[in-house]
Amino acid sequence: MSALLNGLAASNGIAIAPAYLLVGPDLSVNQQYSVNENHEVKRLHDSFALTLNEVQAIHQHAHATLGKRAAAVVDDQLAILKDRSLHAEIIEKINQEHLTAEWAIKKTADDRLKVLEKMNDNDYLSSRATAIKDVTKRILSHLMGVKLPDPTQLDHRAIFVAQNITPTDTAQFDRRFVAGLVTDEGGRTSHFTIMSKTLALPAVVGTQNATEVINDGDLLIVDGIHGKVIVRPSTEEVDHYQRLAAQFTREQQEWGALKDEQTVSTDGRHFKVVANVGTLADVVDARQNGAEGIGLVRSEFLYARDDHFPSENKQTKAYKQFLTEMSGQRVVVRTLDIGGDKELGSLNLPQENNPFLGFRAIRIGLARPEILRPQLRALLRSSVYGQLAIMFPMIATIEEFRQARQILDEERQRLIDEGVSVADGIEVGMMLEIPSSAVMADVFAREVDFFSIGSNDLIQYLFAADRGNSQVAYLYQELHPAVLRLVKQVIDAAHAEGKWVSMCGEMAGNPLATPLLMAMGLDEFSMNSSNILHIRSLINQLNTRQLQPLVHKAINAATASEVEQMIRQEVPQVLK
């Protein structure tokens, strides 16, 4: 009998191969003390030095065999190992509190992880935590004199199964043999996701118990499209997935051919399919997937990587890199959108009973201009390097937008007075993700340059259903006529004022929503890079004029399932 494991789909594709378990030694550390501080400090130095050599060698190996991007996944680890303040903190614990080297490093890592843990919901926020765990594991293995599992030992085609696969593991992969990846733990940390995507390895993470259920050598099917792992599949299951794998390969080839194409419907209406990004690595991903620009830079990542706020210079450098990488294509940067489920240790926000309805995003920016102003200055300073657009998150009233825009104008003037060059014609828009602003879209449309519909939050606030709560997930209905009516109203209001509209929530990458959104005239679809070519392929097959009656029927339907049925019936191209 086969067994089914569910997890998160971290990297697209289907793999069918035997399992290869990467199970590590027990590295648990007890509370231990030592009076021989010098000895412990020496052990610490030695293990750091060994780990640094090891990670440098992994970096070089990855660079030579997998390329620059693959090697970059261990950059954070190298930075941690060279971080003098970390050494000093651990040594202080050894000298002051008489901890053993093992206990001192474990405690220091745990302290740092605690700060980062709260941010675990966001892929890029947890990459730092991954790096700390990865480095700690390697240092502890040297201190304890035990060997970590070695991915380079694999000499046949197989699927790695592990509690957790760290970036230093992935950087050692031999592409000839690794067919796919399955882990017990995790979130899709950005490193892991980027790496498996870069290597085009199907991956399912966070299965909870894969290493218990799977034995070495068991045949596995990894369905990285839907986040499923089938253990010891039947012949029928293997046949079925072989067909799906062949279809996946066909689609990849077909969609891949559209990478440098435009997005244009059969009746000649042009659309833009662009990417949502968090880090510079995501921007590279976006370009590889044929993005026609960046529709959303979640600037939170810049703040998450440090224990303190990034300086104006550091931010300027980062935005400049984004703009340069996109070589003249539009890059929409959203100012800091923190709060709700996105916490930030350095901000020290008060606990709230209802954080999604509380002090977040632009509300923080306006109340704490010492955070917003440097970010706007950095954006303005970088604006000469490409086509920048700026947008403000969670705008609920026109006064908020006006206030934010005024701060932007003041900083622009200040920079010009200081002799700093700032681009002309930077577009300034807002996230449209609060129902009040959707209702008032006509008023906002007179003052903004563009809207970006944040369907994730818009739907959560429209249905009063927490977007992260699985018990109320049934209320989270992208195709519900209530959502469609609001989206149409926003697009119509913007177009009446000659303004463009993007959508950067998950709905923009949902192929079922595509025919409706294009027929409503949405100008830009912004999504995870992995969906771009699929959506472009779909748009290129459809005719906006012929879809008009469908929009009419959909907004007059009573339920989301009625809408879905209509779409599937009338637009068979949406079926994969």
Ligand SMILES: C=C(OP(=O)(O)O)C(=O)O
């Ligand atoms: C894109 C959105 O923003 P985030 O998911 O970052 O809240 C949204 O709310 O739809």
Ligand SMILES: [Mg+2]
């Ligand atoms: Mg949002």
